[in-house]
Amino acid sequence: xxxxxxxxxxxxxxxxxxxxxxxxxxxxxxxxxxxxxxxxxxxxxxxxxxxxxxxxxxxxxxxxxxxxxxxxxxxxxxxxxxxxxxxxxxxxxxxxxxxxxxxxxxxxxxxxxxxxxxxxxxxxxxxxxxxxxxxxxxxxxxxxxxxxxxxxxxxxxxxxxxxxxxxxxxxxxxxxxxxxxxxxxxxxxxxxxxxxxxxxxxxxxxxxxxxxxxx
Numbered sequence: 001x002x003x004x005x006x007x008x009x010x011x012x013x014x015x016x017x018x019x020x021x022x023x024x025x026x027x028x029x030x031x032x033x034x035x036x037x038x039x040x041x042x043x044x045x046x047x048x049x050x051x052x053x054x055x056x057x058x059x060x061x062x063x064x065x066x067x068x069x070x071x072x073x074x075x076x077x078x079x080x081x082x083x084x085x086x087x088x089x090x091x092x093x094x095x096x097x098x099x100x101x102x103x104x105x106x107x108x109x110x111x112x113x114x115x116x117x118x119x120x121x122x123x124x125x126x127x128x129x130x131x132x133x134x135x136x137x138x139x140x141x142x143x144x145x146x147x148x149x150x151x152x153x154x155x156x157x158x159x160x161x162x163x164x165x166x167x168x169x170x171x172x173x174x175x176x177x178x179x180x181x182x183x184x185x186x187x188x189x190x191x192x193x194x195x196x197x198x199x200x201x202x203x204x205x206x207x208x209x210x211x212x213x214x215x
Contacts, residue, residue, distance in 0.1 A: 044081040044208060047098035049130070052080065056090055085208035096206040097197050101131040116140050127193035129186070148186065 052060075060068045060083065071082060084090045101123045105113040114135040115123065120143070123131050134141060142153070151157040161178045183191075196202055 042082075042086065042210065043078055044085045044210075045075075045078040046081045046096075047100070048076045049098040049100055050080045051099065053093070056084065056093075059087070059090070091208050092204075094207050095197050095203070097193075099128055099130050099193070101126040101128040102133075114138070117143065124189070127189040129190055129193075 067087065068083060071079060081094075084094050101115075101119075103113045103115060103119050103122065104110060112133050113119075114133055115131055116135070116138060117140050120140065145151040145153075145157075149157040156162070160176070160180055160182045162175055
């Protein structure tokens with residue numbers, strides 16, 4: 001096997017005691033390495049939940065400047081944040097919100113509470129499309145199905161994509177068209193959340209800011 005072929009296959013060398021991987025992105029050709037970019041001096045951190053754009057994901061995968069590879073030791077609470085905020089073409093595209101409703105409950109250990117019916121009003125009032133954490137089989141999950149998704153037990157959530165349940169027991173649905181998206185109450189809540197995030201007061205001023213927690 002030639003070196004070129006080995007690099008193209010991202011050759012994995014295995015032994016009983018070690019595993020080494022050759023990353024083809026580190027090479028411009030068979031003998032010439034790309035210049036490694038210096039690691040960023042500022043590490044940014046935040047939520048482990050992120051929404052990534054397609055151009056940003058392409059940049060992380062292709063890694064033409066090698067910064068994504070140099071930073072692979074970072075945690076999920078810091079990796080994407082540090083990558084975006086230290087890359088000129090993406091630092092001004094960040095939105096400072098993780099789209100989650102979380103109830104911390106004043107715990108000294110900063111552990112989220114399990115969401116139950118007592119959090120219902122706060123959860124809906126946050127307009128967030130996601131929430132965590134839920135206990136297994138908690139009744140609030142059934143309430144979400146019934147009141148927000150109009151989903152009956154054991155059935156699919158109805159929508160414009162389907163004609164409906166022709167069997168009467170949720171066993172047979174006819175798909176009408178899965179492509180149209182018609183906004184409903186959930187879309188209205190998401191719009192209420194996103195619009196202020198993109199406002200002049202919230203969007204630019206809160207991008208990639210260094211916060212002094214000791215102040």
